[in-house]
Amino acid sequence: MYKNLKVLNHPLLQHKLTLLRDKNTNSKDFRALVKEIAMLEGYEVTRDLPLEDISIETPICKTKSSVITGKTVAIVPILRAGLGMVDGLLNLLPTAKVGHIGLYRNEETLHPVEYYCKLPLDVEQRTVIVTEPMLATGGSVLAAIKLLKSHGVKDIKIMTILSAQQGVDAVLKAHPDIELYTLAIDKELDENGYITPGLGDAGDRIFGTK
DSSP: OOTTEEEOOOHHHHHHHHHHHOTTOOHHHHHHHHHHHHHHHHHHHTTTOOEEEEEEEOSSOEEEEEEEOSSEEEEEEEETGGGGGHHHHHHHOTTOEEOEEEEEEOTTTOOEEEEEEEOOTTGGGEEEEEEOSEESSSHHHHHHHHHHHHTTOOEEEEEOSEEEHHHHHHHHHHOTTSEEEESEEEOEEOTTSOEESSOSOHHHHHHTOO
8 A cells, every 4th residue: 555545435435436337327417426526535635735823803802713824726637537526626725726738548559648738827836636537547647747747846636536556556656756546446457448347438427428
């Protein structure tokens, strides 16, 4: 087990993951579940955001209370499936900036191909949460991490819903400085590089495409 791997086994998250796995869950419900999972998972991903005490006045008296301080947050989905997790996180972090990294998988080599990148100008000063529902081979996440680090980002958290052991090993062995959050780790990939038993193609199920 990697010390920077966080497998979240909260009953609500596990229940919603089972509904995602079900092939009979339609796109509307699938999208809603992904959003709900992202918000619940976000509580854990943001657990170590720094706090500082400030002075305020309640209706009763003056007091000191805590607010988030220090580094601000950027949410960076890997297009296109990662978009499905953004709104859930923005419910928690409405002032976060949102970047985008566009990658698609070459179906013959299974390697990621970059086609788009747009990041906040001050991204290197932020805690960056990368959203990608499925961590299969790890290729897309590795490419995103490399891209972010080339822009000077030092604090990176990867937020997935479902992972394969192969992808977990690839990412955390290459980048032991990042944190990886997931709800479950499936052991196998099929001949097409899909997680088994998995939940199918997350992007297709979110957006109702084939």
